[in-house]
Amino acid sequence: MEQKALLELRNITKQFDGQTVLKGLSLTLYPGMVVGLLGTNGAGKSTLMRIALGIVTADSGDVRILDESPDRLSAKAKAAIGYVAQQPFGYEGFTVAQALNLHRSFYPEWDLALEQEWLQRFGLDGKTAVQKLSIGQRQSLALIMSMAYRPKLLLLDEPVASLDPLARRHFMADLFELALESGSAVLFSSHITSDLERVASHVALVKEGELLLMREIDELREHLRLITLATDELPALPPSIQVLGHHGRTLVIDGYQGQPIAQAQSCLPINLEQLFMELHP
Ligand SMILES: Nc1ncnc2c1ncn2[C@@H]1O[C@H](COP(=O)(O)OP(=O)(O)OP(=O)(O)O)[C@@H](O)[C@H]1O
Numbered sequence: 001m002e003q004k005a006l007l008e009l010r011n012i013t014k015q016f017d018g019q020t021v022l023k024g025l026s027l028t029l030y031p032g033m034v035v036g037l038l039g040t041n042g043a044g045k046s047t048l049m050r051i052a053l054g055i056v057t058a059d060s061g062d063v064r065i066l067d068e069s070p071d072r073l074s075a076k077a078k079a080a081i082g083y084v085a086q087q088p089f090g091y092e093g094f095t096v097a098q099a100l101n102l103h104r105s106f107y108p109e110w111d112l113a114l115e116q117e118w119l120q121r122f123g124l125d126g127k128t129a130v131q132k133l134s135i136g137q138r139q140s141l142a143l144i145m146s147m148a149y150r151p152k153l154l155l156l157d158e159p160v161a162s163l164d165p166l167a168r169r170h171f172m173a174d175l176f177e178l179a180l181e182s183g184s185a186v187l188f189s190s191h192i193t194s195d196l197e198r199v200a201s202h203v204a205l206v207k208e209g210e211l212l213l214m215r216e217i218d219e220l221r222e223h224l225r226l227i228t229l230a231t232d233e234l235p236a237l238p239p240s241i242q243v244l245g246h247h248g249r250t251l252v253i254d255g256y257q258g259q260p261i262a263q264a265q266s267c268l269p270i271n272l273e274q275l276f277m278e279l280h281p
Helices: 045-053 096-104 112-121 135-147 165-182 193-199 217-223 272-279
Strands: 007-016 019-029 034-038 060-065 081-084 153-157 185-189 202-207 210-216 225-229 242-247 250-254 264-268
Touching: 007 045, 019 045, 019 060, 019 210, 034 165, 034 193, 045 060, 045 081, 045 153, 045 185, 081 135, 096 112, 096 135, 112 135, 112 165, 135 153, 135 165, 153 165, 165 185, 165 193, 193 272, 202 217, 202 272, 210 217, 225 272, 242 272, 250 272
Parallel strands: 034 185, 034 202, 081 153, 153 185
Antiparallel strands: 007 019, 007 060, 202 210, 225 250, 225 264, 242 250
């Protein structure tokens, strides 16, 4: 049976002040997918999420989020979407507990036990004033606020950048569980490729506003190769192979299935960090 998409972005373009930020980008998320969005600073990741949520309007293309249009989201859909923005959030003058009380009141599906578990896990004390929290602690609170109602779709813009490795590891594991258990989907941007490799089911690589690659992490390990050529010249390649990057004697290909590659001096699997570096020489 065909699954229904939780988020569908089709041919999205966006310009800011004459600069094209997104160039016909398409991306679809189905239940159970944890998609790590990877791209350099300014590649368009935050803009993509903001367009998905209707905070920013695309110049052209179609967006469907929980099968609705982002500019006319129903209350039901809003209560099933979680979002953590890159910028720090408000709640100045509140304690952690007060902020959570207020936030909780908007979500009938709020799971209090889950909230308490995460408060403890992140070491957050309900009595602490929000303005006294460190950046990482604020990020933890924002994550609890976005996840404790078990949203169907979770969009996280660099959610773990300020968390310590232990908190990151716990949170990432929960993220994956949430998606698998409840048939949710998660789209998260991160520059930490090792996190992405550990928890994402898919990677979406954005370069200069275009989707360069959207693959299952496991497939990526199987079918991507880093090749050192004997010369700078690109050899004739089997038609099933797609060139992702070529500079000097270095070649990055997708679609590798053991075919012989002419002029290859070495042909090695590639991890996400290497891939990222090779595609941004
Ligand atoms: N509201 C805006 N007005 C003008 N330019 C904008 C606006 N929002 C984003 N941009 C520009 O669009 C480009 C993409 O920005 P975006 O924040 O989407 O990138 P990003 O991939 O999320 O980057 P980072 O990894 O640094 O967060 C940048 O050049 C940015 O300056």
